Amino acid sequence: MKAFLMFVRKESYHIFRDPRTLLILFGMPVALVTLFGFALTNEIKNADVAVLDFDHGVHARQVQNRLFSSGYFGLRDYARNYPDVAAAFRRGHVKLAVVFPAGFSSDFDHLGHAQVQLVADASDQNTAISLVNYATAIIRSYEQEVAPHRSGSPGPRVEAVARLYFNPGLKAAYTFVPGTMALILLLVSAMLTSITIAREKETGTMEVLLVSPMRQLPIIIGKILPYFLLSFVNGLIILALGVWVLHIPERGSLALLILETLLYILVALTLGVLISTRAASQQTAMLTSMLGLLLPTLILSGFLFPIESMPLPLQTVSRLIPARYFIVILKGIMIKGLGLRELWRETAVLFGMAGGLLLLALGSLKNRLA
Amino acid sequence: MKTAAIGPVIRCEKLTKRFGAFTAVDAISFAVAPGEIFGFLGANGAGKTTAMRMLCGLLGPTEGAASVAGFDVFTQAERIKQHIGYMSQKFSLYEDLTVRENIRFYGGIYGLKTAAIREKTDALLQRLGLEAERNTLVGSLPLGWKQKLAFSVALFHDPAVVFLDEPTGGVDPITRRQFWDLIYEAAARGVTVFITTHYMDEAEYCDRVSIMVDGKIEALDKPAGLKQQFGVSTMDEVFLHLARGAKNVE
Structure with missing residues (x-):
């Protein structure tokens, strides 16, 4: 025992x-979580829009009011002609242009259908698609509201209302933060332990x-223990950032959340030990844990791409990724407020992984170092 | 000092290690007496490291018999570890720990009591003239000092045998000479020294020398005896004469 403490x-x-x-331990996670939380969002906020209004009618004005009061769009430019619009796109001033043709308002009132043109900067295709979708939805809702009887058969108007559970604002942070947390804890813990033995x-x-x-x-436990404590502090910092800075809710049990985080850290640390018993140098250890863990975790954990839409072989491989289970647990506890009753399967898998990896690491240490 | 076993401290009888079809160590037999400085020579790939690992309890032998400090290498490998010291060419100290922290750490993992560690640390630092450097990081010490410190740390728990694996690799001749003074001191206190080296002048300093070729011990005698046996005037010539016949050279 004394030897161990020493x-x-x-x-x-x-x-x-x-x-x-x-620095790796504390600087990297804080930087990455903030980065992922704030910068890498796919939500639309105050996107710059140019308006080209040939109509000057009441409906054109109303639609514009709707667009700019939604919070998704901000008026950047009032264009007078098409070349103005083209120039704004080239300069990168605007992401979307809304063009009201002449006679838009009278068509709307008299013909019952009018056209509005949406032009989006598709150099960023995801944003372009979102912008067009958002704008279309706003225009459609205006049309439904003002002219319900002209748009189709008379009688009771049927409106499809989509309700979004858990994340009604479609906040990207809800997806990114649990994913980032799983990624960072795994990388930092595994990398540091693998380097220390190498x-x-x-x-x-x-x-x-x-x-x-x-x-x-x-020897293994003595190597793991200090990093275990530090990674735990690290996990708490990331959680705090998520809750207080990025406004992720914490609807479930905090104690359970902390215990699950500890379990996940343990898996990551033993993975690091396993890597280090096989790596001959610090560089190999570092590269293996960076590349060998970063990409599979990013791609196969369900963080960036939904597991359900992967081809079957990849789905099978994704079962080996610890982050996959931890992300489910994090989202379950924090966003959905679930407990162990719903999450026991994922928890059991992580337990199994920790035990299995520890045995593998022990066997490997014995064979490789002797 | 420990004189655990009456008779030889290291004893090998037909000790053999095979890796699959390859025989790394082929039925070697020898005995080393307490306080003896035993040179263990051989070209790279001759099987020295494998033999040494078996004696240190790191590697299980395939056949034969061997004991170190009175303990059997087959069945008591863990107990052997308590009674041996080890130092390699890499100096085996933590560069980001201070002199005192390194000593305390090694004392600790050998299970020495805190008070004993403190007392012995003072004595050791005094003997090496390193008292002023006790709180200096080992990384900033000169190479020769690191080496002496590493050797003293390997002896800190009073082992019966100390295994030195090319301890003077990459060190200048003067420092090497000083290092050998420490080896003689330890041997005079009764510690058995088991040393591998590629320097033939160092082979001359040993009490007895064995030369391994292709997993077998081809020669074993006092340096003077070996030179006489092969009719040459230096250990260099003895070594070359034997090693040229080798099949397994790295």
């Missing part, structure tokens, strides 16, 4: 004397440890 102490010296470790192999101190009476298990 080991943990030594490991803590390594961590606190290496500013790079602390470093001992590189400097030759691992040989000395193995020749000493210390057994493999205390």
Whole structure:
């Protein structure tokens, strides 16, 4: 026990004397979560719009009022002709142009159908599609409201109202933050542990440890423990950022959330140990944990792409990705307010992974280092 | 000092290690007495490292018999570890820990009591003349000091045997000479020194030398005896004479 404590102490010296470790541990997550939370959103907010109004009628004005009071669009330019619009697009001033042809209002009143043209900057196709969809929806709702009887058969007007559960504002942060948290905790924890063991192999101190009476298990646990505590603090910081800065709700049990986070960190750390027992140098360890974990986690965890729409072989592979389960757990607890009753399957899988990886790492350490 | 076993401290009888069809160590037999400085020579790939790993309890032998400090390498590998010290060419110290922290760490993993560690640390630093450097990071010490410190740390828990794996690789001749003074001191206190080296002048410093070729011990005697046996005047010539016949050279 004394030997073990001595080991943990030594490991803590390594961590606190290496500013790079602390930077990776605390700087990277905060930077990435903020980045993902704020910058990488696909929601539309105050998109710049140019208006080209040949109509000058009442309906054209009303539609514009609707568009600009929605919060999704902001009036940037009042164009006088098409070349103006083209110039605004080229300069990148606007993302969308709304063109009301001459006679728009009278067509609307008398013919019962009028056309409005939406021109979007498709160099960013996702945004373009969203902008067009949003604007179309706003225009349609105006049309329904003002001229219900002209748009189709008379009688009771049937309107389809979409209601969105959990995320009525379609806030992107709800998707990004749990994903980012799962990604960051995995990367940071796995990377740091994998480097620390590879470093001992590189400097030759691992040989000395193995020749000493210390057994493999205390060596592994002694390596993991300080990082476990630090990663936990890290997890709390990310959670706090998510809740207070990015306004993700916390509807479920906080205790459960913390326990699940600890479990996930444990999986990540043992994964790091496993990588390091096989990597000969710190660089190999770092690259393996960066590339080997980053891409599969980004692509196959359900973070960026829905698992249901993947081809079957990839769906099967995604079952091996720990982040997949943690994202379900995070979203379940935080956004949906679920408890262990609904999330026990994911929890059990993470438990199994932690145990399996620990056994693998132990076996690997014995074979590879000796 | 520990004189655990009466008779030889290291004893090998037909010790063998096979990796699949390849025989890395082929039935080697020898005995090393307490306080002896035993040179373990051989070209790269001759099987030295494998043999040493078996004696350190890191690798299970395939057949034969061997004991270190009175413990069997087959069945008591973990107990052997308590009674041996080890130092490699890489100096085996943590560069981002201070001199004192390194000593305390190694004392700790060998299960020494805190008070004993403190006492022995003071004595050790005094002997090495490193008292002023006790709170200096090991990384900033000169190479020669690191090496001496690493050797002293390997002896900190009073092992019966110390295994030195090319401990003087990449070190200048003067520092090497000083390092050998430490080895002689340790041997005089009764510690058995088991050393591998590629420097033939160092082979001359050993009490006895064995030379491994292709997993077998081809020669084992005092340096003077070996030179006489092969009718040459330096250990260099003895080594070359034997190693040229090797099949497994890296």
